[in-house]
Every structure is written in structure tokens, then in C-alpha cells.
Amino acid sequence: MRTPTRPRQAPARQAPARPAQPGLSARLLAADALDRVLRAGTPLEDALQDMPGLEPRDRALAFHILAVSLRRLGSLRAVLAGLMEKGMPRSAPKVEAVLLTGAAQILFMDVPDHAAVGLSVEIARGDNSTAGFSGLINAVLRRLTREGPGLLARIDPLDADTPEWLRKRWAATYGADRARDIAAAHAHEPALDLTVKSDPEGWAEKLSGKVLPTGSVRILEAGPVRALPGYEEGEWWVQDAAAALPARLLGDVRGLKVVDLCAAPGGKTAQLVAAGAQVTAVDRSAERLRRLSENLTRLKLEAEVVQADAGAFKGGLFDAVLLDAPCTATGTLRRHPDIAWSKRPDDVAALAMLQSRLLNHALDLVRPGGLLVYSTCSLEPEEGEIQVEALLAARPDVAREAISGKDGAAVAAFTTPQGDLRTLPCDWVRGEPERSGLDGFFAARMRKRG
Structure with missing residues (x-):
């Protein structure tokens, strides 16, 4: 989940007269x-x-x-x-x-x-x-x-187009060649990915798109999203292919009581509800929750919507918890290139502290034997791999449940040696750059001991 940029003093703006020249x-x-x-x-x-x-x-x-x-x-x-x-x-x-x-x-x-x-x-x-x-x-x-x-x-x-502190970080984490591949992926406008309620092949045909290995539908010539077939009918929603993976790590959620923490704008909530879960969607922002509720209404899906700090929410115990935590969002630069220039190195440490607090609280909401999936749209290990290792070391009541071929070949292809999920913007090379790539995401699945 992307976290807001730090506030700065806005420049004075002047309301111009309506321009007459075309363009x-x-x-x-x-x-x-x-x-x-x-x-x-x-x-x-x-x-x-x-x-x-x-x-x-x-x-x-x-x-x-x-x-x-x-x-x-x-x-x-x-x-x-x-x-x-x-x-x-x-x-x-x-x-x-x-x-x-x-x-x-x-x-x-x-x-x-x-x-x-x-x-x-x-x-x-x-x-x-x-x-x-x-x-x-x-x-x-x-x-x-x-x-x-x-x-x-x-x-x-x-x-030139990647701030030096990010280049150094990515080279240290992924190697120099991989870091250059990541930066190269950011130079191209990404395609539009959709999560559909059902019949991905049929919707791919209607929208002149392709079904990706994970089930998302990718379209290139989109035009205005609201004008596309199926939008008004609530048959699909916009969601990067990588962002659709964490919710799928919970497996079959039919009939389960699930809480989606930091839920807005609601793509993962919609996935869980459409899969049959009883979902409580929690977010601290009233405005973002309003958008989430509007999205659910369009999609004809229902969830309990709660405005609360995810680190203080008290709603009993759940069969599963999905925490898509606030982060630097450095995995989403293809879609949000402003992040490269608005984030600073000290943001990583500050957000890692918040993520640690949220993770510990999220685990307390999981019933014994239940699942916790933690995810961030960040390329920084402090917000992903290191965060999970610290939790596992500090909490004997939780164990990693490694991702495997049972989760599907497409998901398993992004598995780390430790059994977590890691996607990079330069993954999924599929011909032209505009058809390739997906957001950088990390996700780990853990089970609370009974």
C-alpha cells in the first residue's frame, strides 16, 4: 500500500482564464x-x-x-x-x-x-x-x-532517471544488472491490468486483451476506463497483476471471517468478497473508505467497512488477516513515477517501524491456526524480507507457510528461497516493454500456531 508523501507548502496558484487554443x-x-x-x-x-x-x-x-x-x-x-x-x-x-x-x-x-x-x-x-x-x-x-x-x-x-539512493539500494539488494533492468522497466508506461469476477478469457476477448498466467486481464489500448465494457455493470476492477497476488495466498476463503487491514481503495477487499469470504475492511482514512464503498457498490459486493487505525483495531479474532501495509511504494514507479522524487532514504526506516507495529497487532487478530498474509508494494528489503524475519524471530506463536506449487505455477514462479513472494517491475518480459512487467511486490504467508 502506498503511503502519502510528506506535506510541504504548496506553491501559490493562479486560476487562469479558460484557454481558447486547442490543446x-x-x-x-x-x-x-x-x-x-x-x-x-x-x-x-x-x-x-x-x-x-x-x-x-x-x-x-x-x-x-x-x-x-x-x-x-x-x-x-x-x-x-x-x-x-x-x-x-x-x-x-x-x-x-x-x-x-x-x-x-x-x-x-x-x-x-x-x-x-x-x-x-x-x-x-x-x-x-x-x-x-x-x-x-x-x-x-x-x-x-x-x-x-x-x-x-x-x-x-x-x-539519470532514478535517484542515486534508490540505484544504490537496488544494486546492493538485487545486483547491478537486475537494478538496471528495474530502472529500464520504469521508463515505459504500463498496460492496464484488471481483476475480473469470472470468465477472464471472455473478458479478455471483449476488451481485446490477454489473460496473464495469474488470471488478471491485461489490455493495452484502454481509453477512458469508465467507458470500457463491463465497468458500469461491475464485472471487473483495475488492479495491477502483482497487487492481485497477496489475497490469493489465503487460498480458499469461502465462508471464512477475514479482515483486510489498510484496505482502501479496495481491490483486495473485492477479491476476498468475490471469493466468498466474510470481509471486514479497515482503513483510517474516511475519504479512502468512501472510495472503497463506492467501488464495492459498483461491483455489487458487500463488506463491513470500519474506519480505524489498523494498529489499534479491535474486532475479535479472524480466520485470516491480510495486511497490505503502508510503505514507500518503490515497487510502483511504473504507475507512480512521482514516488521516485518524493521519497527520501529516511522514509524507509520510518515506515519499517510502522510496519513492525502493524504486523504484531495483525498477528494478535488471527485465531489459533489461522493465516496472516503480509504484503507491501516496496522493493526495499527492510519493508519486506527483513520485516518478516524479525517477526518470526520475535514471535514463537507464528510460523512461515511457504508458497509452493500448490499455490499455482504462476504464483510459485515468484517464490524466494525462503518461501515468500517477490515480484520485480522487470519480471514477465512478454515482447514489447508495454506488454511486460508488473509492480514490485513482497508478500509472506504465516500461520499462527494452535
Whole structure:
């Protein structure tokens, strides 16, 4: 489970008049959102939420520009630095966001150069904080159309687009070659994965997708999610293929009393309910629980929804507990590239302390003989393997129940030597990069002694 970024002071924003030029609204929103992500630490999925009224096409373009700008942020900054002798103007920090989004369109998107340059200049002119730098923006982006590809060729994107502290961590944990594979996977926009209630083959055909070995349906040409067949009818929900694995480690849950801790936005809750469990979904955020309840209503599924701190929840004993704990979410950079630039090394230690507290409490909610599945969408061992080893060493009332071929060949393929589950973004190479990969996840299954 992704944890919110630390709060920062949001930059002052100016409500612009409705742009008249085609494509300007999307680019204005992208530049504004990028400025908020970089300077205020706003999560990517929240940065585009407060400008209603845009057409779905414009919102999709804005998201694409924003995501590309963040995925290739290091490379874009390096190329722009090569064109600006004096660097970015300190008196107008939003200039960087305008330049970055313009450069992303020129270097990495199928956008006419003149549109990327001209509309970036218009964005600058329309904001009092950047209007005085519109000439600079025009000159830099015009040079970029000529010199950018050559400058880009001198940059190693696998180094530039991953913060150094993460590169070092992944190389130490997975080896240098594997670390480069992980970074390479982050450069590509991922496909859309769905968990379906039933008939994955049928839904894959209807949605022009493919059924993955684990049963998820992967589609490439999605368009607006709400417009896809089966959405309004509640036949499926969006869930990365890796995120769908932890709930499956509980096995046959029909009729069992299960608690899903840190449950929002509800993908794992939906899996458990659809599989026949009696589910209590717990989360501390009222807003996130509202979204969970809305998702369950659309899916025509029912669960008991409880707003509470997962580390203090008292609901009796359960047959099974699923704890998808708050974490740095470094396994989800394909979908959330902002995380690479919003997290810091000390976040790992702080979240590991929280995870330890939640794990110990979660175990206390398991009846003797029951199961506990612990998972995080993090690539950091302190939030996964090390966390579980510490629990097993400290609590004699629990034992690891190793994942095996009985859990299915597709799941067993991701088993560690210790018997836990570990997926990496560079796993599942299936031809083109856009068809490959899945989120980085860790999960361990443990049984409480009777």
C-alpha cells in the first residue's frame, strides 16, 4: 500500500482564464500539476483532480505529459541544463515545470515541435510569475528541437532517471544488472491490468486483451476506463497483476471471517468478497473508505467497512488477516513515477517501524491456526524480507507457510528461497516493454500456531 508523501507548502496558484487554443488546456494542466508535484510533494494522482470541466481527451493528454515528464525527469533536467548557461531562474520556479513539460513532448512524445514550443510559450505568457520568461522558454525549446536528440544520446537514462539512493539500494539488494533492468522497466508506461469476477478469457476477448498466467486481464489500448465494457455493470476492477497476488495466498476463503487491514481503495477487499469470504475492511482514512464503498457498490459486493487505525483495531479474532501495509511504494514507479522524487532514504526506516507495529497487532487478530498474509508494494528489503524475519524471530506463536506449487505455477514462479513472494517491475518480459512487467511486490504467508 502506498503511503502519502510528506506535506510541504504548496506553491501559490493562479486560476487562469479558460484557454481558447486547442490543446492548451491539457498542457496548462500538465505544467501546473508538475509544478505541484515537484514543489509541494503532491501525489501524481491528486495533482490532476482539482480542475474539473476538462474533456476526457484533454485530461488524458495532461496525464500523459505529466507522467512522461516524471518518468524521464533526470534526463530532461540534464538536457535542459546543457542549453541554459545560467540555469533555471530562481525567481520563477514554475518556469522549470513549463520547460520540462514542453521538453517531454518534444523528446518523448508524438507531438509536433511547433505545438510543444508555441503552447509552452502561451502558458508562460498567461501566468504573472512566468510571463517575463516567455522569451527564454521560446529560445530554449527551439534549441531543444535541434540539439535535444544529440544531448539526450549522451545521457544514460537508467542512471539519470532514478535517484542515486534508490540505484544504490537496488544494486546492493538485487545486483547491478537486475537494478538496471528495474530502472529500464520504469521508463515505459504500463498496460492496464484488471481483476475480473469470472470468465477472464471472455473478458479478455471483449476488451481485446490477454489473460496473464495469474488470471488478471491485461489490455493495452484502454481509453477512458469508465467507458470500457463491463465497468458500469461491475464485472471487473483495475488492479495491477502483482497487487492481485497477496489475497490469493489465503487460498480458499469461502465462508471464512477475514479482515483486510489498510484496505482502501479496495481491490483486495473485492477479491476476498468475490471469493466468498466474510470481509471486514479497515482503513483510517474516511475519504479512502468512501472510495472503497463506492467501488464495492459498483461491483455489487458487500463488506463491513470500519474506519480505524489498523494498529489499534479491535474486532475479535479472524480466520485470516491480510495486511497490505503502508510503505514507500518503490515497487510502483511504473504507475507512480512521482514516488521516485518524493521519497527520501529516511522514509524507509520510518515506515519499517510502522510496519513492525502493524504486523504484531495483525498477528494478535488471527485465531489459533489461522493465516496472516503480509504484503507491501516496496522493493526495499527492510519493508519486506527483513520485516518478516524479525517477526518470526520475535514471535514463537507464528510460523512461515511457504508458497509452493500448490499455490499455482504462476504464483510459485515468484517464490524466494525462503518461501515468500517477490515480484520485480522487470519480471514477465512478454515482447514489447508495454506488454511486460508488473509492480514490485513482497508478500509472506504465516500461520499462527494452535
